[in-house]
Amino acid sequence: MIYIFRGNIKRVLISLLTNPIFIIGYWIFGHELASICRYGRMNNNLYILLLSIVLLFSIILFTTIKMIKESDHKLKNLTNLKSWKYISIIIFAAITLLYGVNIYKSATNYGGKLAWYIERLKNERSVKFEHNNIYNYGVKGIFEDINKEHTLPQELYMVNNFSLEFNSDGKITSFDTFVYGKNGDGKEESYLITFDKNKSKNITLILNGYAGPTYNVDKLVEPLVKTVSVIPIKQKVSEWNENQYGLVYYGKRNWGYNTNGIINIDEDGKEYSPEVATSEIIGYTVSIFIPGKEKMITPARYNLIGDPNWSKPSTTQNQAKSNEKKNELKNTKEQFYLSKDVGFKLNVTDKALGSTFYSLSKTMDGEKTWTVINNDPFSGTIGSASGIVFLDD
Known part of the structure; x- marks a missing residue:
C-alpha cells in the first residue's frame, strides 16, 4: 500500500511538471507573488495572484483525479518525451530560483514591502x-x-x-x-x-x-x-x-x-x-x-x-x-542625519499647482558626496513634505 501511494504521488508530480499550462500558471504565480513582496498591492497584482492560485489548484486536483483513474500504460504514453520532461523540470527550477531570490531580497535589508511588513510584525x-x-x-x-x-x-x-x-x-x-x-x-x-x-x-x-x-x-x-x-x-x-x-x-x-x-x-x-x-x-x-x-x-x-x-x-x-x-545646520525640514557622516535629504525636482516633487539622496561622508537613492520617494503622491526622519539605515 505504501509503495502504491508513493507511486501515485510520483506520477502526479511528473504529470504536473510536464504540463505546459501548469508551468505557465506557476510562472504567473511566481511573478505576481514577487511583485507583491517588493511593491505591495498595485495594478491588480493581488487579483492576478489569486487567479493563478485557483488555476494551479484546479490543475493539481484534475491531474490527481486523472492519475488515479489512469493505468501505468496510459501514463507512459503521456510522458514518453524525455527531452520535454527534462526541459520542463529545468524551467520549473529556474522560475523557482528567480522569483525565490527576488522574494528573499524583498524580505531583507528593507528591499521591499515584505521587509517592512516583517519589521512591523517584529516591532x-x-x-x-x-x-x-x-x-x-x-x-x-x-x-x-x-x-x-x-x-x-x-x-x-x-x-x-x-x-x-x-x-x-x-x-x-x-x-x-x-x-x-x-x-x-x-x-x-x-x-x-x-x-x-x-x-x-x-x-x-x-x-x-x-x-x-x-x-x-x-x-x-x-x-x-x-x-x-x-x-x-x-x-x-x-x-x-x-x-x-x-x-x-x-x-x-x-x-x-x-x-x-x-x-x-x-x-x-x-x-x-x-x-x-x-x-x-x-x-x-x-x-x-x-x-x-x-x-x-x-x-x-x-x-x-x-x-x-x-x-x-x-x-x-x-x-x-x-x-x-x-x-539647525544638520536636521531640517528637508534633511535628516543619523550621524555626522550618514544623512538623507529631499531634493526638489519640480513644482506644479502648489505641489512639490522630490528625489531622495544619501551621503555617507558628511555631505562631501550625495547619491540619489530614490527618484520618487513618495510613490507618485503629490503635495509638500512636512519633514523627514529616519530611525536607522
Whole structure:
C-alpha cells in the first residue's frame, strides 16, 4: 500500500511538471507573488495572484483525479518525451530560483514591502487608548495605557519633541513622540509613539528604533507629565473658543528676556505671569496653542516652578547655543542625519499647482558626496513634505 501511494504521488508530480499550462500558471504565480513582496498591492497584482492560485489548484486536483483513474500504460504514453520532461523540470527550477531570490531580497535589508511588513510584525505594537481626554487625564493617561501592556523605562527622554492635538471637548485626536530610556536591566529601549483617531482607535508603538541617545536632561519627559497635570487646560482654551487645540513640549527651553505668553505655574496650579524679566527665562515649557493661528494668538507657555533643578540649564549657555546651531545646520525640514557622516535629504525636482516633487539622496561622508537613492520617494503622491526622519539605515 505504501509503495502504491508513493507511486501515485510520483506520477502526479511528473504529470504536473510536464504540463505546459501548469508551468505557465506557476510562472504567473511566481511573478505576481514577487511583485507583491517588493511593491505591495498595485495594478491588480493581488487579483492576478489569486487567479493563478485557483488555476494551479484546479490543475493539481484534475491531474490527481486523472492519475488515479489512469493505468501505468496510459501514463507512459503521456510522458514518453524525455527531452520535454527534462526541459520542463529545468524551467520549473529556474522560475523557482528567480522569483525565490527576488522574494528573499524583498524580505531583507528593507528591499521591499515584505521587509517592512516583517519589521512591523517584529516591532510594531498596538495599545488600547482608554485615557483619551486631556482634561481628565492629562498626558499621564497616555503613558499609563502604554504601561499596561509594555513596561516603559522609569526615566524617559525625548529625541525631538512631544506634540498633541485635541478637540474643544478634550478628546485627544492625535499625538506623536519618540522616546527612549534604560529598563530595569540597564538595556536601552526606544519607542516611537503615535496616535491618529482617523487611522486607528489604538496607540501605535514602534520598538527598537535608532534614537541616537544622548540622555540630555533637557529632554526629560517627566516635566511634561507633571506640568500638564496642573495646567487648567479646559479653562485656558475656553478663552479662545475654537474647535481644535494643540500642545507641544520640546523640553527645557531658554526664552531669554521675552515674557510674551510665559506663565509660571506651581504644583498647586497657581499662576505667575512675569511682567518684567530680571533674568533669562529658562524652564521645561509646555505650550498650549491654536493650530495655524500661533502668530495671531500667542500660545500660553507654561513653566512649572518649585523644583530648583528645573529652573536652570543643565548645560552652559554657550554649549546650548552651539548644539542648537549644529541641529539647525544638520536636521531640517528637508534633511535628516543619523550621524555626522550618514544623512538623507529631499531634493526638489519640480513644482506644479502648489505641489512639490522630490528625489531622495544619501551621503555617507558628511555631505562631501550625495547619491540619489530614490527618484520618487513618495510613490507618485503629490503635495509638500512636512519633514523627514529616519530611525536607522
